[in-house]
Amino acid sequence: MSIYVGNLSYEINQEDLNEVFTEYGTVKRVHIPSDRETGRPRGFAFVEMESELESWHFLVTVTTTPVNTSPA
Numbered sequence: 001m002s003i004y005v006g007n008l009s010y011e012i013n014q015e016d017l018n019e020v021f022t023e024y025g026t027v028k029r030v031h032i033p034s035d036r037e038t039g040r041p042r043g044f045a046f047v048e049m050e051s052e053l054e055s056w057h058f059l060v061t062v063t064t065t066p067v068n069t070s071p072a
Contacts, residue, residue: 001055006044025054
């Protein structure tokens with residue numbers, strides 16, 4: 001299951017997200033899309049967990065906890 005993670009700081013990287021999500025299971029893949037013109041991260045990411053159970057564990061546990069959010 002791929003989890004959409006929004007409102008991220010532009011400074012966050014794959015290692016940061018991997019560290020956060022590893023607390024809830026095995027991370028298969030982290031993808032942080034970047035702007036085609038500037039190369040700057042777009043402020044969101046997709047994290048794929050090894051199993052659906054691990055994905056749900058994360059979602060149920062921390063859906064209301066901010067993770068290095070971007071300024072308003």
